[in-house]
Amino acid sequence: MDKPCVVIAKPAYDVWKPSFDAANLPVRYALIESPEVAILDGKEVAPADVPANAVWLTIEALRGPLRRTFKHLLETAPDLQWVQSLGAGTDIPLLQDVLKRGARLTTAHVSSISIAEFVMRTVLERFHRSDERRMSRAAKEYPRDDFREIYRTTWLIYGMGAIGSCIAERARAFGAHVIGVRRNPTGNEPVDEMIAPSQVLDTLGRADVVVFSMPSTPETQNIANADFFARMKPGSVFVNIARAALTDEAALLASLDSGHLDYAVLDVHSVEEAWLYRKERMDDSPLWTHPKIMLSPHGAGHGDGRHVRITELFIDNLRRFLAGENPLPDEAWL
Incomplete structure (x- = not known):
């Protein structure tokens, strides 16, 4: 069986690559570089062709030029199993759609x-x-x-x-x-x-x-x-x-x-x-x-320590996901 494919925005992965290397988890990371290019197994592929099993929704995935790419993946990936959200709420339509598709969704209280x-x-x-x-x-x-x-x-x-x-x-x-x-x-x-x-x-x-x-x-x-x-x-x-x-x-x-x-x-x-x-x-x-x-502009949660906390949380939840843990910590439901 192929290793699970975990989709991450490349700018986010690049910052925390030492943490992912240290975790040494048995997964394939698909890195979304641009709306047209993803890196998977060292090769450039179209993001729509990425066999996404898990997705980490960092800020790069929710805002900016990669937003529509991630939205399309969440809506169409046939084997999507789990999504890690950036925040505590689940009331935005994008996350509601993830749950309606039957994929698992975990929230984060890192802020x-x-x-x-x-x-x-x-x-x-x-x-x-x-x-x-x-x-x-x-x-x-x-x-x-x-x-x-x-x-x-x-x-x-x-x-x-x-x-x-x-x-x-x-x-x-x-x-x-x-x-x-x-x-x-x-x-x-x-x-x-x-x-x-x-x-x-x-x-x-x-x-x-x-x-x-x-x-x-x-x-x-x-x-x-x-x-x-x-x-x-x-x-x-x-x-x-x-x-x-x-x-x-x-x-x-x-x-x-x-x-x-x-x-x-x-x-x-x-x-x-x-x-x-x-x-x-x-x-x-x-x-x-x-x-x-x-x-203030919805910035109360923007403390600089949240970046480390969300990365540690995602890696920990990814480890639990791979081990078959159910439910995951702070898993959301419809």
Whole structure:
């Protein structure tokens, strides 16, 4: 029997070739060099002729000139068995199609550390009024104002998977009281309290910081609506590092403008989704310039350590796949 064929974008493979050499796994690597050329067994072949059994979806496979090539492979490879995703979510159509074809799909939580650090940094910046202090320095002024402490604040983290757990661990290290929200808790979540989604609205009034780290599902879309924000504690901070579809942005803007909410951190939002999925600019969106919104381009997970972690994860999962392990860690299902 031929060795399984594992498809990887050549730029990604070249960077981590020493790791693949050290792993010395019994596979054939098909390296996608361009939309027209793949390297298999030392020879140039058409990407459409690659007998793909497994695919590693690196960023090069999802964006840029190789995107359509990988999409075609995922849609047409007759013997595709397993795909390793780059992120934690499975709600994008490409990954849903992989599952519908009957191929196995594993997700990755390698950005959890990066996202948790992002959340702590952005909340600290607001609590400490860092923007005002920078302006004071530029004006050569030295105000002696108090700043808010995280110590003894209460955080409600909606979604206690890998990302939510990393955030909870760090918030508790600062002395915060953390309330976790999860449909099916394991009992091992690093929180002080655990509640069900049905209890969230009645608990919002206790939280100084509310963080969204849950998946986007029909049940959670626009869950942060006018009623949700009205029930939040006056002067609290809202953070969404999950999906834009969870938030009614008009309701959020109204709550910020009224002074009920103090601040919002949006790493996912309509501006980002318009550009990512439709290549449309939303230069007139009030999200760009609102003084109480920190806007970032879905980059909370872009810590430099994620590259090593995803490579180690892929090689480990590839080893498990070859050994016939079922299910694989963090395997997704329809």
